[in-house]
Amino acid sequence: MDRNDDDGSRESGREGTGSGAEAAGRPPRLRGGNVFEHTIAELLRAIRLGKYLVGDKLPPERELAAQINVSRATLRQALSELQIAGVVSVRRGRYGGTVVTALPSADTDAGIDLGELDDAVRFRLILETAAARIVAGRDLSEAERETLVAAEQRCWMPLGSSAEDIEQFRALDARFHLTIAELTGIPSLTQAAATTRDRINALLDRIPFIHTNVEHSCAQHARLVEAILDHDAEAAATLAAQHAEGTEQLLRGFLEGK
Amino acid sequence: MDRNDDDGSRESGREGTGSGAEAAGRPPRLRGGNVFEHTIAELLRAIRLGKYLVGDKLPPERELAAQINVSRATLRQALSELQIAGVVSVRRGRYGGTVVTALPSADTDAGIDLGELDDAVRFRLILETAAARIVAGRDLSEAERETLVAAEQRCWMPLGSSAEDIEQFRALDARFHLTIAELTGIPSLTQAAATTRDRINALLDRIPFIHTNVEHSCAQHARLVEAILDHDAEAAATLAAQHAEGTEQLLRGFLEGK
C-alpha cells in the first residue's frame, strides 16, 4: 500500500545544529538545536565579549547554571568541553572554581552569509548609535563615568600580532561598547547589543586583522567618551555611527568580494 | 500492533505553571519555562500582532511546527489549548486546517513591573525611530509602497467599544508598525520590533482604552507614511518618535501611579 506519509517536511530537522544554527540565528532561539550547544555558545559568547577576561573566575556552577537558565548537569557538560578545549581550567575545593585560561579560537570554517553580514552590521549601527545618544543625554554618576573611562583605557593595550592578542583586543573592544549599552539603563538594548556585537566579532574573525586600524579605533573611542561626558548627544551619535560604519566598510570590503 | 485508542490522560501536567516564570522575563529566554508554554506564547503573539488576523488560516501543522522550531506533537498540544480557549478552530481533511476565530483576551492578572514598562517603552522608541528613518531613506518598490499604505488604511476601522474591537485595532496597529520594521530589510530589527511591540501591547491591555486617541494615532500614522514616501527621513524619525512617546506618556500616566 502506498503511504503518503509525512515526509515532505523533514528537512527542518535539527541535524545541522552545531555551528550553523547558531551562526544565522539572531535571537537566542528557543532551542538553537539543543540546550547543551546553546550553553556552550553562551559561555563562549560571554568570554569573547569580555564579560570574563582571561584569569577571571566564573561564578560557581550552581549560580552560573541559574544565570544561563539551564540545569547544573547540562552546564557541567558544557564546562567539561571547554576544559578539554583548554578555554577554562577547574579546581575543586573551597576557593576553587573555574577560571578562564585562554580565549576561545574562532571557528573559521562556516561560509560567509552575506545576509547575515548585512543584518548584523546594520542592526549594530542602529543600536550603538542610539545607545551613544542616550548615554550622552544622561547624567552619569561618578562611578559610571569611571567605569566608562576605564573600559576605554583598557583598549589601549600593547598589541602584538599573536592570535591571542587579537582576541584579547576584541574582548576589550566589545566590553567598551557594551559598557555604553549598559549605561543606557535599558536592559533590552544591552541584551541586543551584546548579541549583535558577538555576531560582528564572529565576522571580524574571518578577515585579516588590520593593525593600523586599532589605533584609529581607539582614538574614536576616546572621542566618543569625550562627547558622552560632554553631554553632546548628537556628536556622540555621529561618532558612534562613524565608528560602526568603519567596521562595516572593512567587513564589506573583505567579505562581499566573497 | 495493538493500538489502544483512548489516551485521555496526557496533558495533565501543565496548567498553572508558567505565569510566574514568564511574567518577569524580558527577552525570549532560552526556555521560558518549557517548550510547550513557549509555543503557546509564540502563537498568541503572532495573533495579537496581526500576523494572522481573525478568519485567517494558520499554516499546516507540520509547517508551523518547523517555523516555531518545535516538534509537531508539542505544537499540537498548544493548538489544542488554543482551541479549548476558543481562539482557533480546527477542521480536518484536505482544505481543512486551523483558523483564527477570535483574538485572545489579555491576561490582566500579573502585577505591573515598572522596570518592564521602562525597558519596553524606551527600547521601542529606539527601534521604531530607527526603522522609520531607514525606511524613509530607502527607495521602495511599488509593491512595498502599497503594502505600507494598505497597512495604514486598515487601521481606520469602525471602532466600537467591545473588547474585540479593541483587540482588533491593536492587531492592525501592530501590523502597521511591524510593516515599517519589515521594510527596513533588517531581520533582526523586525524581530526585535515584534517582540517589543508585543510587550507594549500587553501593557496597553492593562490601561483603559482611550477612544479619542485612536483617531489621533491614525492621523500620526498617515503623516508618518507621507514622510516615508517623501523620503523625508528626519521628519519620519521625528514623527515615529512622537508617536511612540504618545504611547509612553499614556502608559506611564496610568501605570506609574500604580
Place this chain on the structure above:
DNA sequence: GTTCAATGGATCACAATCAGACCATTGGCT
C-alpha cells in the same frame, strides 16, 4: 460516485534535560 492529495489525529520508543540529593576535595581559620 470514486479517487486522491492535503490535512489533522494518534501512538510509541528513545534521547535529552532536569531536579536534587549526596560525595569528595580544598584551604583558610581556630
Place this chain on the structure above:
DNA sequence: AGCCAATGGTCTGATTGTGATCCATTGAAC
C-alpha cells in the same frame, strides 16, 4: 591538627520533547 564552609563531582529517577510512523477525514477534481 582539626574543623568546616564553599566548591566541584557523581548518581538516579522522573519528565519532557522528539522523530518517525501510521490512521482518519475531507472535499475538489475527474
